[in-house]
Amino acid sequence: MRIGSVVPDSPFLLAPLAGVSDSPFRQLAREQGASIVYTEMVSADGLVRGNKATLDYCAFEPMERPIGIQLFGSEPQVMADAARVLCDLPEERRPDLIDVNMGCPVRKVVNRCAGAALLQDVQRIREIVNEMVRASAVPVTAKIRLGWDGSSRNVVDVCRALEEAGASAVAIHARTRAEKFDGTAHWEMIGEAKQAVGIPVIGNGDVREPADAVRMLATTGCDAVMLGRAAFGDPWVFRRVRAAWERGASLAEATATERLGAGIRHLGMMVASVGPECAAREMRKHVAWYVKGLKNSARVREQVNHTRNVEEMVELLRAYLAELDQGSESIDSPAAGRPDASGTAVEPPGAAAPLGSVVAAG
Numbered sequence: 349m350r351i352g353s354v355v356p357d358s359p360f361l362l363a364p365l366a367g368v369s370d371s372p373f374r375q376l377a378r379e380q381g382a383s384i385v386y387t388e389m390v391s392a393d394g395l396v397r398g399n400k401a402t403l404d405y406c407a408f409e410p411m412e413r414p415i416g417i418q419l420f421g422s423e424p425q426v427m428a429d430a431a432r433v434l435c436d437l438p439e440e441r442r443p444d445l446i447d448v449n450m451g452c453p454v455r456k457v458v459n460r461c462a463g464a465a466l467l468q469d470v471q472r473i474r475e476i477v478n479e480m481v482r483a484s485a486v487p488v489t490a491k492i493r494l495g496w497d498g499s500s501r502n503v504v505d506v507c508r509a510l511e512e513a514g515a516s517a518v519a520i521h522a523r524t525r526a527e528k529f530d531g532t533a534h535w536e537m538i539g540e541a542k543q544a545v546g547i548p549v550i551g552n553g554d555v556r557e558p559a560d561a562v563r564m565l566a567t568t569g570c571d572a573v574m575l576g577r578a579a580f581g582d583p584w585v586f587r588r589v590r591a592a593w594e595r596g597a598s599l600a601e602a603t604a605t606e607r608l609g610a611g612i613r614h615l616g617m618m619v620a621s622v623g624p625e626c627a628a629r630e631m632r633k634h635v636a637w638y639v640k641g642l643k644n645s646a647r648v649r650e651q652v653n654h655t656r657n658v659e660e661m662v663e664l665l666r667a668y669l670a671e672l673d674q675g676s677e678s679i680d681s682p683a684a685g686r687p688d689a690s691g692t693a694v695e696p697p698g699a700a701a702p703l704g705s706v707v708a709a710g
Contacts, residue, residue: 349548350548351384351489351516351548352445352486352487352516353486353487354384354414354444354445354487356383357383358381358593358594359383359565359573359593360381360383360572360573360586360589360590360593361382361385361386361572361573361574361575362378362382362384362386362574362579362586363386363491363519363552363574363575364386364418364447364491365576365577366388366389367388367633368388368580369386370618370621370622371617371621372614372617372621373583373634374386374387374408374412374415375409375411375412375617376583376610376614376617377586378411378412379411380583380585380586380587381589381590382575382579382583382586384414384416385412385414385415385416386417386418386445386447387406387408387415388405388418389419389420389449389452389457389463390402390405390406390417390420391419391420392420392427392429392430393421393430395419395430396426396430396433406434406437406441406443408441408443410440413444414445415443416444416445416446416447416489417434417443417447418446418447418448418491419431419446419447419448419449420448420449420452420462420463421460421476422460422461422462422465422472422476423476424475424478424479427476427479428479428480428482428483429483431446431480431483434484434486435484442485442486445488445489445516446484446487446489447488447489447519448476448480448489448491449463450464450467450473450490450506451464451467451491451493451521451525452464465525467492467495467496467500467506467525468496468500470505470506470509471509473490473506473513474509474510474513475513476513477490477509477513477514478514481513481515482514487516489515489516489517489518491518491519491520491521491552491574492507492510492518492519492520492521493525494520494521494524494534496524496526497524497525497526498524498526498527500524501524503520504540504541504544507549508544510545510547511545511546516548517547517548517571518541518547518549518550519549519551520537520541520549520550520553521552522534522537522538522552523553532554533554535551535553535554535564535567538551538564538570539568539570542570542571548571548572549571550570550571550572551564551568551570551572551574552574552576555573555576555578556577556578557588558585558588558589558591558592558593558598559592561573561575561592561593565593573589581607581636581637582602582637583610584599584601584602584606588601604642604669605669605672605673607638607639607642608638608665608668608669609669610638611631611634611635611639611665612665614631615627615631615658615661615662618630618631619658624657627658628656628658631661632652635648635649635652636649636652642672644668651664652664
């Protein structure tokens with residue numbers, strides 16, 4: 349698959365995730381094999397106005413490349429001007445891709461005629477992307493849904509309009525705006541869109557484990573798969589899905605030591621990125637995901653929510669790890685080196701997964 353000048357090394361991408369996909373999260377995903385990562389959505393209006401906080405959302409580290417910055421907005425000229433702002437940044441700060449959010453179902457976004465609201469106006473979609481492509485020095489892509497609701501599933505028309513306007517790829521969350529994240533994703537409509545256009549089509553929705561990603565590629569014919577919530581607290585999912593796709597291997601899930609070590613390292617990266625006060629606040633949700641499924645995790649999540657600073661959070665996580673070390677780890681995954689339910693040998697986490705090393709290093 350090629351997206352303009354960008355050639356990812358696998359078909360597994362990290363989705364843009366509002367409130368989640370900040371720089372540390374993206375770095376961990378890239379380390380574990382995500383081939384492209386995206387920022388959380390950024391206001392085009394804020395970029396054009398030169399808002400510092402908005403520009404800060406666009407910051408990334410070199411190792412995150414290839415990276416896409418996702419914009420949201422509804423006015424073609426403003427979106428084009430925002431693309432121009434990003435392309436006029438110094439080369440080391442310029443993204444590899446610019447993505448347009450056309451799928452966010454949140455009310456405060458759609459009330460501004462942005463996000464999934466754009467799916468109701470195909471002509472506006474065409475105008476936005478056309479203007480952005482003319483203004484941008486990097487490929488422009490879009491992330492969409494199947495349509496506004498069940499009676500207006502216009503995904504094929506939208507994909508055709510995007511291609512005609514010059515978009516280099518389209519990612520499709522296989523639900524309508526009305527469905528949000530409920531029910532079952534309609535993968536067959538990803539396949540219909542793939543048959544209708546020549547640009548790369550990236551599937552998204554109900555990819556919870558490696559087998560789902562491999563099955564989506566096989567059944568829809570899509571060019572790539574975008575993982576979102578499956579990566580919450582589990583950047584190793586990219587390592588597992590690549591092993592399943594490349595060689596049919598089933599890797600064991602991360603151990604408690606790896607997960608708690610990753611949480612501590614993630615916290616340190618957050619401190620370096622946004623400062624200790626913001627890091628302590630933003631890491632609470634990440635810690636909840638890292639400990640999910642572990643013994644006594646509900647108690648730990650409650651304790652984390654009452655920590656006052658980074659130091660308290662680190663001490664809590666280290667104490668919890670020591671507690672788990674004294675007992676038995678409680679993770680619902682096959683033992684390393686033993687066959688899983690299908691009879692496939694399960695490989696232990698490899699040396700290329702450094703996330704857990706922080707526990708010893710501090």
